[in-house]
Amino acid sequence: MSKADSHIIEPPRLMAGAAVVFWGALSGNALAGFVIAVLLEARNWVKIRWDFGEKGHVKAYQVSLFLLLIGMVMIWMDGAGHYALLKIVQWMPLYALPVELAQRYGRQDSMYLNTFFYFSRRRMIQDRREGREVSPLEINTGYPYIGLVLLAAACTTQASWTYMAGIILFTLAVFMAVGRQRGMRSLGVLYLAPLVIILSALFQWGLVRLNNYFRNPGAQNAENLEAGGGAINAQYARLGGLGKVKQSKEVMWRVWTSMTPGYLRVASYDTYWDGLWTYNYRADGFDDAVEAFEQDGSITVGDVDHLAEVYREEDQARGADLRDEQGARIRGTVENGSPTTIVPSLPGYFAVSRMFGTNVTSENNPLGTLRLINRDVIIDYMLWAESGNVVQDAAPRDKDLAVDVKEAPVIKNIARDLKLHELSSARAKVTALQRFFISEFEYATHFEADYDYREKSELEIFLTEAKKGHCEYFASAAVLLLRESGVPARYTIGYAVEEKEDDVWLIRGTHGHAWCRVFLDGKWEDVDFTPPGWLDADMAQVDMSLVERFQEWLKLLREDFQIWRQDEANQGKFWMAFSGLGLLLGGWLVFRLWQSRLSIDAEGAHVYWTGDKVETPLLQLEKYARNLLGPRPIGMPYGEWISGLYDVEGVNRAELNKAITLHQKMRFDPAAEMDEAELVSLVAKVKSALKKAPRSQ
Structure with missing residues (x-):
């Protein structure tokens, strides 16, 4: 060959x-x-x-x-x-x-x-x-x-x-x-x-x-802004949309704070139509939702070591003098691929700082929804809040009193039956509605019933016939009833903060929730109209296996390690440890290779001959010899190695010996007269014997 x-x-x-x-x-x-x-x-x-x-x-x-x-x-x-x-x-x-x-x-x-x-x-x-x-x-x-x-x-x-x-x-x-x-x-x-x-x-x-x-899978649709790893859509909220979120016990976010957060808001909405809540940015004079976030931008305050971003001029003094008791560190993973994403915010937040990543900035829209720009997959930031004071939400407008035409008849009837217009204060109306929902309704993890949805909307069926459902129905109905009675209200989605482990609040998918923002005593407040015990009912629907617990541990470990590694105080330690381990492994590998090296000059021409090689038919036996004898030892001539086949059962020793002799003559004495056909015939005989020989040699 x-x-x-x-x-x-x-x-x-x-x-x-x-x-x-x-x-x-x-x-x-x-x-x-x-x-x-x-x-x-x-x-x-x-x-x-x-x-x-x-x-x-x-x-x-x-x-x-x-x-x-x-x-x-x-x-x-x-x-x-x-x-x-x-x-x-x-x-x-x-x-x-x-x-x-x-x-x-x-x-x-x-x-x-x-x-x-x-x-x-x-x-x-x-x-x-x-x-x-x-x-x-x-x-x-x-x-x-x-x-x-x-x-x-x-x-x-x-x-x-x-x-x-x-x-x-x-x-x-x-x-x-x-x-x-x-x-x-x-x-x-x-x-x-x-x-x-x-x-x-x-x-x-x-x-x-x-x-x-x-x-950047979201680059083609700048308005497709999501939060919680895509778990909650921040641009709109449809009745039933939280269902999939609430089936997961996965930790979406973690919060470290000395405060009791109560709620983490993802987004607020002011417009309801046929089961869909949205933010009407055009009514505020914006061309799209992105422009609404960019309204006035943020204001950077503080020094180089303690920078923070605020959104109103009156917050600059507070933003330059942040106190630990007002701070909350929030951490999570959002893998939707977009460089811009909605993130949870605390009630009463007025500043954002210590955002993880390079050139990360923040913005919010008139309803107080917060987003980060140029963020990493792993998100980590500090929120600074003043308890009981929701400062980022715009003052009430006419649309905060609007009721969907389709829902107006049933809303008017229930408001009249509850005599909401006769109550003297907005807080009294809130109390009356809470009693109404607790006494006549029950919480259900799913809203599935045999009703004619062609004649009535889901919200009307919930209020007049089913009288059971989950938080989205309670919050939607409460907002419209409050608006009908003259109280400004908005629909809000996010997470209820209920679970604490050591010093950290864990925010899971099952904590996904909907509630109301109600304008009371001159400021916006969070009000929940869902009957108590809803969280226990949701948590009981999903069991967490050992595999899921391990996956959660890995996720949290990744988040913590990445934040730790990016800290300037830890970067040197990490790379020293990583490089040291790499040098040790690399040094050991190089030492082993150096010990087993071969020199081309030392091996001689018969091993590493770089000129023209004479290939003889005897080389066709190489793969059989390799299978039976193993690899050819370093420095051993081919003919000597092949002679090891003498002892193979069925091989004619004389024929193999003659083939080796002809091979040597053809390779090292090309001028000698010989019949190559004879060598071909001898190799064929040996090959035939090797094919039939048992492999236990």
């Missing part, structure tokens, strides 16, 4: 190094790309090799898997969210490096394909033990590695002509190199080149779009 007939195809020199440098330039890791390129291409000049063999290749693959695992853990701990997959792909040149180095600096020009497949490898080992013939496929990892590098380089945030041209050139170079080694004519390469260019350009464009989507 001649070298030209070999199925192993190696990439041209320097191609892998150039590809890695290109990846480093595109990904912003130029130094890493240069170092990896030097390691890859140094094998062309360094005269050191290793006899890794089958087991060494497996170990190199295991090192790659270990690096991949470390990378996945680090990316997960960093809170990459939807972008984690692409971040993993972007670092594939590093993760796959041990395998490629084992290929380049090893004696073999290929490795078994089943090196990368555990069960296939185990099957091959079992076949050997039981005497069955095995012929595993072999590959050279050069081109697959270059493909991974180009895949990683294509995961960029933009498709400029520079990036596109680089991807196309490398793809075309790989194609042409493979084509030449496969014997493809130059004309055929030119014919197929346009197709290769088009496909590589489409491939890179697709990865760019995918990358941008994972980085």
